[in-house]
Amino acid sequence: MATLQIREALRRAMREEMIRDPSVFLMGEEVAHYNGAYKVSQGMLEEFGELRVVDTPISEGGFAGLGVGAAMAGMRPIIEFMTWNFSFVAIDQVINSAAKIWQMSGGQYNIPMVFRGPNGLAENLGSQHSTAVDSIVAHFPGLKVVTYCDAHDAYGLLKSAIRDDNPVCFLESELTYGQKGEVPDQEFLIPLGQAKVRRPGKDLTILSWGKQVLMVEAAAAKLAEQGIEAEVVDLRSLRPLDQEAIYASVSRTRRCVVVHEGYLFAGVGAEIAARVQEVCFDHLDAPVLRVANRDINQPYATVLEKLVGPSIDRVLAAAHRVMGKASPAESTGTNALTP
Amino acid sequence: MKPESAPPDEPVESLDRLLRLPDPLPPCTRDELLGLYRQMALIRRVEELAAKAYTQRKILGFCHLYIGQESVAVGAAASTSDDYWITAYRDHGHAMAKGVSARAMMAELFGKRTGASQGQGGSMHIFDKSVRFMGGYGIVGAHVPMANGIAWAARAREEERVCVCFFGDGAANQGAFFEALCLAELYRLPVVFICENNGYAMGTPLHRQSAVTDMSLRARGVGMTREQLAGWDVQRVRQRVAAARQHALSGQGPVLLEIVTYRYRGHSMSDPAKYRPAGELEQVRERNDPLTLTRRDLQKDHGLDDAAIEAVLASVEEEADDSWAFAESSAEPDPATLYDFVYAPQTTSLAADTDLSAARPQES
The missing domain is CATH 3.40.50.920 (Rossmann fold)
Known part of the structure; x- marks a missing residue:
């Protein structure tokens, strides 16, 4: 049993899944060379290289859409929004593309991808950096919406989200990335949809x-x-x-x-x-x-x-x-x- | 991928990169050209029948016809038949050019379970995974970033494939389009972007929606290779798309082609297209009709006589009529399948190599 910060638990989940499955890659603003705006992806560029831990320009709609296309073509992208507040300029890709392609293709193309990043109230970040998108993304059939309150669940749920064959909106919090909790050393997954x-x-x-x-x-x-x-x-x-x-x-x-x-x-x-x-x-x-x-x-x-x-x-x-x-x-x- | 932090390697003025590759393919043989002619004629005939079925309310909703633009999709298919394609809502012609049967097309328009998308998609959302046709999309410009991801996946798997992404002149004003160009060039992705400039974004002519009317110039600001060409000669489209494909696969980055074309019908079936200047359509049809031009080439360059052409058109008529009959006689989707398309069933195990005991909720 290790005591991990939530950011470490999330990182462990992503690392393990990237080692396990070469189709998984992480893409987002500052995820690679900067090691993540909140250091969730610290060290991952060094381990996996530039083709699997990918810095993007400030272009949420562009790279969210890239993720959707890559998922259609058989990859398992993890798209990091520096905060879910920034997902609003990319929300068309989440709602109109990711959530709907399995249905409108008559079940030919599924979208195995994760959109993740901090969500909701933070501290003194003002009006445009404090939005909780829960009800927005939960409104649409086709999306899964997952969140956690401790390191144990953050790890087990993110692993399931990455392996899920559907688009998952994974809601984190910048306030709790440093929160510590016990996570078993042995690998485990937490099925999505279980309270x-x-x-x-x-x-x-x-x-x-x-x-x-x-x-x-x-x-x-x-x-x-x-x-x-x-x-x-x-x-x-x-x-x-x-x-x-x-x-x-x-x-x-x-x-x-x-x-x-x-x-x-x-x-x-x-x-x-x-x-x-x-x-x-x-x-x-x-x-x-x-x-x-x-x-x-x-x-x-x-x-x-x-x-x-x-x-x-x-x-x-x-x-x-x-x-x-x-x-x-x-x-x-x-x-x-x-x- | 470009090395990170690479300094600009040339002055900005030289960023206007024209696609300088020569035509890479041998000229069409007689049979190849006849095949392209037949495919264009089939698309046109199926579209004409779709228009008729629409007026009879056998096809509902929005229905955007491709008549007049056939040479673009068919010419592109002739050089990218094994590649990935993604397009917008005016997708009937692309789907058929890429290999979707007239039957599956028409059945989808009729909303039948035998349709390409099982009646879930409709006119704007034709999909066929078996021929790498990644769909038609109804949010203008939104599918353009997705092309980058498809190309990303193809390159990651070291496939010798590009993603061909079609969109209109209207989409080239959308933010998603600009973001997609930036990312595609930054990551040097194997994408062939094809802007089918048919002169109108719905009812707005090009000069009233863009200050620059050569839409290939959109590539310049990101340093992307570009070319503008006339689209009514199917053989020219075939060659230049082949050149663009060759460039994109060489690792030198994507290409933006603007292919100038014209749609004969309104934006959709409900649009009588009264905004067109008088005589414009007639003039284009007289001078630049893809079918007429190709028929002329077949006769002039390959010695086909009228009887040979008419025989092809008769077989097209038969195939198109058959698609209607097939669509009409096909079963409606089963209402019991209503909830089948919310989530994809899990095909990879979530638990196979995993001890879930630690994850079960505590019983209270």
Whole structure:
């Protein structure tokens, strides 16, 4: 068992898959000579050479499209977006090309590729470098959408994503690349589409994914001090979605809170809440609540920035509310800054 | 690949690199030219039938016809038959030139399960993996970067193949096109970019959509080799695409060909093309019709008589009619297959050499 930073776990996954399969290559801005903007690909150029660890010009649409074409022709490209914010100038290749070619070719050309890079809230990066693309990429049939909260899952999920025969959007976080965790020395894969119960509990289910899972675990620990046992489920994959795991947990706990980055409005949490209420209606003792980014573009100043995303206090408030305890919990219908 | 950090090796003015290779192929034999003529005639006839079927609502949606441009796809196919092709939405002619049967083409337009793309694609999305036809695409210019990836894969596998990428004059204004040119030249990829300049981006004539009307000049800013040529002579297209292919495979980088052509019909079936100056179409058809010119060459250079030509056209008529009958009698897609095309089934094992025990979710 080794203790690895998440960037090291991701690197180990890519290295192993590149050694295993010569059709895998990594392409993106600054991935080679600069060793990666966040040092995820450190040392990989030296090991694999310029034809497999490829620097690109600042041309996301160009190299994302190159990846799609290479995937059609039998390669397994890993396309790194320096941040998913920059994927918007390439999103046509993700949505109109990668997601659709298997279907519109009548099942002749599949697209085995990974789009990966940091996503969502960072710190003081301002409006254009803080977007969570979860709901955007999860909207489309044909894409898989995967994320992780620790080094163990980052490694096992990225390996599966690289071996998957479909396009996978792999959502990382610049805030947690340095976060350390234990990763077994023996190779393993984590199948895509399997949620993971991070903390068992009987009183309510808190569903989350990505780096917010760690915050939710901290909130669950506080709830436990108050005598409320929250079950924390890390979805890990938004497409495909492990609906069975969600329904099984919520049917048992009878209460559900969904916590995620990105916006409430047409967010992934809205989709999950709708499904839970449809399937688990008879088991629910309270409305499904969501804690997500407030409906504003990300301000720079720290005092404002900290108010935007999910927080322990907001999760506690939502949990209290579904438990029927008096709480100044925010309501979806207002923009009030509570608590 | 170019060595990284290579300094510019020549002054900027000399970056206008013209494709100077001579015609690499021997002239067409009589049979070869007759084959090209037959293929062009078949494309035209199938397109005419598609227009008829469209008015009868047997073909639905958008339908962009290739009539008038046949010499470009057929000439290119004559020198790149084993290579990869990718094109835009006006793809019927390319698909057939590359080897998609008239039957599979027409059945796709009719939305039948026997269609090239099983009725999933339609007019704009013809695919045939068996002949390396990587598809028609409906987002103008967006497939051009994909050509680079196809070429990347071909080169990585040390195949002696290029990717031939067709697009229109309208696409040469799209950002994706410019990004693709930059990357292709930077990585010296074996791509032959073919801008089929048919004079109109939908209803907008070239001079109103681009300040530069020789679209091959788009290559100059990235240092790419280029050539502009007239597209109505199928033998000329065959030779110059062969030259471009030779250049691209030599490791000297891609080539941008602008092939000047003309479409006889509107942008799509719903466009009556009233924006054309009076007499323009008639003049082009009179002077530059690919079928008429090739028929003349067959008669003048190869001594074919009218009877021989008419026999070919009769067989074309038969094949085109057969494609209609085939399409009409084919079964519709099975509604039970509705969800078959969301994800490709996993063909490589995710677990074969792997212990998954560490990865299973904890039971609660």
